[in-house]
Amino acid sequence: MKNLITDVPGLKVGNAQDAPLASGATAIVFDAPAAAGLATPGGAPALRDTALLAPEMTVARVDALVLSGGSVFGLDAAGGVIAWLHAQGRGLCVGAARAPIVPGAALFDLDNGGDKDWGRRPPYSDLGWAAAENAAAEFALGSVGAGLGATTYDLKGGLGSASAVTSRGFVVGALAAVNAVGRATRGSSPRFWAAAYERGGEFGGLGEGAPCDDALDFVVKRDAPANTTLAVVATDAPLDKAQATRLATMATAGFALALRPAYSPFDGDVVFAAGTARAGRTPDLRDLAEIGALAAESLARAIARGVYEATPLPFKGALASWEGKWGSGDRR
């Protein structure tokens, strides 16, 4: 186990980013088309080609998912992933044509200090292609892919991932690009809200600790719909779209366990959920509930890891990283 979403058999993850741009994209490429669902608890989502995920819509499976920076411009990343998949001969057969199915979501990192003066040709299609091309079982966390440009209220955000296995053997994984309007930590302390769910010191092992004076202060990066944490959860269980939608909904609990506030009007928080059908057994309702509970907790852990693994942007005045602020010295 790598403690990554790629512990789920049947999918690969690739990152691509541009340092001067301070933005990037992350592609989740399925080995074979996978049933997927969506939950959109945030108030300011930026989505592309997600209407088809509703259980009553006709297309049953997706070839890939893509998360990106770039807000409304970043939704171009799906186009690059589609083009790359098409070049590999992938996609839904429609007569002689092939249409790769790639829902996507974007977070807002337009004002993080990077050079966004791209004129007529935004770079996100190329970033999407490169992310898909880079898809592999191993991938980096922190300031990479869709997490490169991400920030939280007072610490650099980033890309995180985690995995778990249910009591009956289904593998569950989560991936998050953390750009929340609030905090993943308990106030100004180094301790993460998700501490109760941490495994093996994966985000510092500091525990919940004593109550922190300012943990419950209400703080937000800005009073605008310009933030967003994006997430994907996956399992090797065979799911239909309705089950994938239930899994996505259960996974949204991960935002609540890891971030304060959750589901705000300022965040376009979304969760994609997918089943790769590589497990030998069909999940019953109890399995689905346990997969969902672990997806929520894996997502909470992935969010904490995204902040924990981040490095600062190389700009003057850039937000500190958790490691820069708390990596050495007194964390109590």
Added chain:
Amino acid sequence: MKNLITDVPGLKVGNAQDAPLASGATAIVFDAPAAAGLATPGGAPALRDTALLAPEMTVARVDALVLSGGSVFGLDAAGGVIAWLHAQGRGLCVGAARAPIVPGAALFDLDNGGDKDWGRRPPYSDLGWAAAENAAAEFALGSVGAGLGATTYDLKGGLGSASAVTSRGFVVGALAAVNAVGRATRGSSPRFWAAAYERGGEFGGLGEGAPCDDALDFVVKRDAPANTTLAVVATDAPLDKAQATRLATMATAGFALALRPAYSPFDGDVVFAAGTARAGRTPDLRDLAEIGALAAESLARAIARGVYEATPLPFKGALASWEGKWGSGDRR
């Protein structure tokens, strides 16, 4: 402040219950019609007259809300509340007629040991009438109203409530009837998941404590869609239906902060949100976000209080209450 949802000016709460039945109803009656919204994160909801709450539907305000036991039978409780309101001359004017608008939700307590052999006339309409008639600023918590018949995985459930005030003075309150398929406590310990948000020892003051061995075990009461935690959150801010819907969605985080699992296929978890418009100021987006964050935390506290305040049903073999199990002796 009473630390009840009735700290929000403009609403009253009444309980009615039947001890041999081991079930009941809880009515939330607004002094004047209030804008309301709904979020339905659970997989097994039982709802009545909630379609009208969507922002694009015509009816703008509700006269009351009702939570009940009795599952599909319990949805009759709204009829009793409607009849009582009509008798008071309340309701939406339609020509010479008046139609009190009362959305409702029910939880499953049909197999808790109470006498459910009611034949042709289920008792929930009468319970709804009585609950509305009992509506007041003060009301009891624990094994009352919709919480009388409620249970969790291994402790009696019940009715809980809590309140808070935002940094800019909006009052926020929550009410919950806790009948979750899982636990509100950290495994078999007496400590509540919601401990980080507790105020003034309102549910025992035990804190988060050291990690508990079985806190993350996956346990459910049964593998059936027959459980459900019902919630109402309210604020004195003037809201439209879209804002009330955002508030309901943010409040769903309270389930994740207080219960494991949350939003499962076995629970019909729902949150109603309402604004009584008694505050003198209109909330901006930041206010709405803070109201939502406090609504989520107040709901988490209300859920913990519902379990903490409960007393056992008077049947042989009835589930222990938190107080019965942990009220004296060694809680460490």
